[in-house]
Amino acid sequence: MQPSNQPRPRLPSWLKIKLGGGEKYTHVKGLLVRQRLHTVCHSARCPNLGECWGRGTATFMIMGNICTRNCRFCAVGHGRPLPLDPDEPRRLAEAAREMKLNWVVITSVTRDDLPDGGASHFAAVVGELHEMLPEAGIEILVPDFRGKPDAVDAIMEHPPDILNHNVETVPSLYPEVRPGADFKRSLDLIRSFADRGLVTKSGLIVGLGESFAELRAVIYRLRDAGCRSLTIGQYLQATKDNLPVVRFLDKSEFRELEDFARVIGFDHVTAGPLVRSSYRAEEAAEVYKIGKN
Secondary structure, three states: OOOOOOOOOOOOOOOOOOOOOHHHHHHHHHHHHOOOOEHHHHHHOOOHHHHHOOOOEEEEEEEEEEEEOOOOOOOEEEEOOOOOOOHHHHHHHHHHHHOOOOEEEEEEEEOOOOOOOOOHHHHHHHHHHHHHOOOOOOEEEEOHHHHOOOHHHHHHHHHEEEEEEEOEEOOHHHHOOOOOOOOHHHHHHHHHHHHOOOOEEEEEEEEEOOOOOHHHHHHHHHHHHHOOOOEEEEEEOOOOOOOOOOOOHHHHHHHHHHHHHHHHHOOOOEOOOOOOOOOOOOOHHHHOOOOEE
């Protein structure tokens, strides 16, 4: 990690963020308000919000907008969350149908307060989507469920087309970047779903002080665990309470990481400064022949 007294790197001129606007952006924003739904785009201050909402897409965030953990890279609020809303699956499915989505992406806050970490609520959402949008592809980005043994079985009651779980960073940085998480636990979760036959996906954010050797080792371990799809993006400090950026990788370094992942067997890789785990996630549908694309 970069010492607090060191100057912070300047934002590269080529790292440009698109602002929101337009008819589709306005429609998505209004629909989310009307259906009382959260998105990770807004809650996590994603740099791609303007672009994605402008294309008429969004990544839904279920189980509220208050996380039980306080990962230092994340802008989502933490504290004591509200009880689950049993009507959320229906409202989300209705919003996805109104948006005419062929590819639906759902993530959540971490809910360590729930017996199964919220896995059964994920399954309820996917089940509702299967009913309302039977031809749509579904990707879910799940927390680690604290390794609770019933979580995998609960998800498999209504399995998605792609199961995503982000390891986020290299093991040596977990104590500072992801307190409360465990790299092996995350890897075991991915392996469990891969062993059940699901297409599994993971994501990394870079620029937090990791070495290239560490990144390559993590990418290799993900592939060894059965992970088939990978995203790699630049970490950006969202608020003053989040960790500072140690350095900005250049485009050639992202290409090097992407090439390495493809060489060792990943069949879908997206790497770049503004790439996030849900960014243009529908492109995976073409790779895996999912949904009506």
